[in-house]
Amino acid sequence: MDLDISTHPVVCDMVDYQGKYCNIDTPGKSLNTINDFNSSPIQDFSYNFNSWGYRDQDFQQYIGKKVNLCIGDSMTLNFGGPATHSWPSQLAKRFHIPTLNFGMASAGNDAMLEIHSKLAEIFDVQNVFVMYSYFHRRFLQGNFTKSAWPDDNENFVFFKSKRLKNCFECALPSWCWTQEEKQFLRKQKIYFLDMPYVSLFKDYQTMDRKFIVKDVYERLQGPDWPTVDQFVKGADPHPDMFTENFGRFVSTKIYTNRDGHHLNFEANEIYANYLYQQWKQNNES
Secondary structure, three states, X not given: OEEEOOOOOEEXXXXXXXXXXXXOEOOOOOOOOHHHHHHOOOOOOOEEOOOOOOOOOOOHHHOOOEEEEEEEOHHHHOOOOOHHHOHHHHHHOOOOOOEEEEEOOOOOHHHHHHHHHHHHHHOEXXXXXXXXXXXXXXXXXXXXXXOOOOOHHHHHHHHHHHOOOOOEEEEOOHHHOOHHHHHHHHHOOOOEOOOOOHHHHOOHHHOOHHHEOHHHHHHHOOOOOOOHHHHHOOOOOXXXXXXXXXXXXXXXXXXXXXXXXXEOHHHHHHHHHHHHHHHHHHHHO
């Protein structure tokens, strides 16, 4: 994937792209089986990228005007679901100025810093919201590299040097990180969507129980709990299930859309709410 920042940030491969599928969100390429892909309830959407190569409206009209920026990778542009389901789109509903989606597939954190600097010259930027990407990614000679830098310490130092300043931050969800990377993010006080918890499942009847992880459920199972098969088929939970461990036997797939990797509407809403609350607290203090 090429990024040209000579005049304004352009994701060259995606300029004016239109199509029913894109990248990993394609039958046979997604992390989901074709069956699961086709049975996803959200199917009626397409991809429309603008003249700068972003999945949003035309940006030319906002040059020099007050805007909010949302910067990230494919999680931000929202492969696998409608553009309206992305966290920038949901965040935009809370503001009275344009909130623009600068999600770039395969982008790393150094590329995000590059475009942030350029966008600050082009727009009257009011607020910046960022979802940090994989630590091993690099932006070299105008390209998003696919080569991995395996050394954690090197990646952590590199990230610190590229971390955006004066912005509202979050990071990719838990399934994108190793345990060491999660510990690092927590030390940096950067939010990321983690395993499901009881608070998300108070209305357990609406939970799609195909996401129950059998071996984890059985490891946590109390003597009077329904068996995993009974629970998956609709049995009521035992009162003792409502502990801090309730939800830990639910796969993070419950947060993903039809491609099996990117965020669904509900997960994007969690991120949008978090970022908005951070903005609100900052502006009330």
